[in-house]
Amino acid sequence: MNGYQPMKLLFAFLGGLVLLFIVAPLAGLFLATSPAEFFETASDKEVAGSIWLTLWTSMMATLLFGMAAIPFSWLLARRKFPFKKFISAVINVPVVIPHSAAGIAILGFVARDSAVGQAGEKIGLNFVGSAPGIIIAMAFVSIPFLINAARDGFASVPEKLEKAALNLGASPARVFFTISLPLAWRSILSGLIMMWARGMSEFGAVVIVAYHPMTTPVLIWERFASFGLDWAIPVAAVFITVCLVFFIVLRMVATRYDNVED
């Protein structure tokens, strides 16, 4: 085993570099922000409003689209159907295209003169420059994360258990809710968290569909473009803090759930 020692050291060194690469800019951001500046920014109405908007729109995007995406993921994991490979590829398109291009595409799709835009207008929904538009943009770029995680989760549930449940008189819907969903829940939860996080941090697609109302990523960019780095840094620090707190709490909840299951 000693022969591996130099290699292990080299790998650890490379790992340290990567870690430093991730941590250093973030740490620099916080070091550049004094506590007074930090709290002043956090209590700035525009900042607080944008953070709140970002949080709830990304959560709505995750919940609304998740309701459709989770059953669809089960289909992808369990059923054979025509063009399944093609459909699986299509699902990942939002990950690989530039997000500004995604924004342009969504804008064309929901603009006032489009069919969707006109239908929305009839029920009083305006997608451009509004929260619903932000939700759609966030969902578009983040939904692959949920679908992929949920599909893998459902695929890892032994099919025999679903068959056994059917054999025991359960309807397919009951099998889904009492067997497939609880057993795939770990992956689904992690997919939901990923989707929410990805939606929350989205800038490119959101800024094109809705410059106003301003989500925090857009606000950070606006402050940077209009006033410079010094104005953008505290907002970024506050937003990153909020994100981190949420993820740590969510991860803790998820881990506790895991332990209960074990």
Place this chain on the structure above:
Amino acid sequence: MTMLKIKDISVRLGQFELAGVNFEVARGEYFVLLGMSGAGKSVLLQVIGGLIPASGGQIFLDGKDISGEKIQRRRVGIVFQDSALFPHMNVYGNIAYPLKSLKHRAGETDRKVRELAGLTGVDHLLKRAVANLSGGEAQRVALARALALDPSCLLLDEPLSALDVQLRGELRSLLREINRRGQTIVHVTHDYEEAAVLAGRIGVIEGGTVVQEGTTAQVFQHPKSEFVARFVGIRNFFRGMLDKEKGREEGRGKGSLRRFTTGGIGFTLLSDEPPGEGYVVIRAEDVIISNDLASSSAVNNFSGVITGLEPARMGTEVMVDIGISLGVLVSDDSAASLELAGGKNVWVSFKASAIKFIRK
């Protein structure tokens, strides 16, 4: 009265094929489908349960054609080899699952769960997570869960194969008890001993079809095809009574010489099983045939008349009537040098340890 009727069932799954399977199981019967692994036994059970669609044929349950019935309406409970318990529920949750699916009232569900847990001997485990069950306990829970469905027919897919010998014995007794209460059971296995112990009737499945069907004695003593003969491998299969041990004191060494009587003939064998009804198996290759009684360590010596000679896969099988018909496997050279022929008087001998007793 017929409870389950399988008529011309065929299935094609890739390379695998079930072709025209037919058999019937009477109400309250314990039917064992015996076959080698890969013979299609498990597939057949899943077809009956509706988990795999048949490409042709019909399945009748209690007189009703259920071939096109939805899985959840078939009321045939399957117990899988690996129990397939739901890992996110405890034992109680597992047994209650079918009752909740069938929308029983809460009180009724609770009563039934406790009753079945009592029957299967898992009443002390109801709150246990299924991950913490032993193999035997898991199979008992799986049995209780399948019984909670109140199935017209219980389908068992090699339920004992993952268990050790002692647990197997205990679970066999439980299965017999469940059957005694009137439950119709179809049990698939590759283990002829399991079939002999449990079956009321046996169906032998080979190459995707049922090649022979009958009582245990019919199938084992008169195998219809070379496959059946080779697979069950026992021409010498006799039903009878094992006597009490003579002069055996408590705690003495195991395996004393015992007496087994069948058809007026008595064999001496080694066994530590309790006295009672059962089968003995004597492998044809363990029997020695001679023209005169030779002195040897064999305690079972009988004179008889050769009733037939049949070429076997290895050598010749000689049938000798010693009061009952005994098969003896000899090499072709021995058959020639002993001048064995139909009607000739010969002696047959075998050791007490060559006899295997299977308790019914």
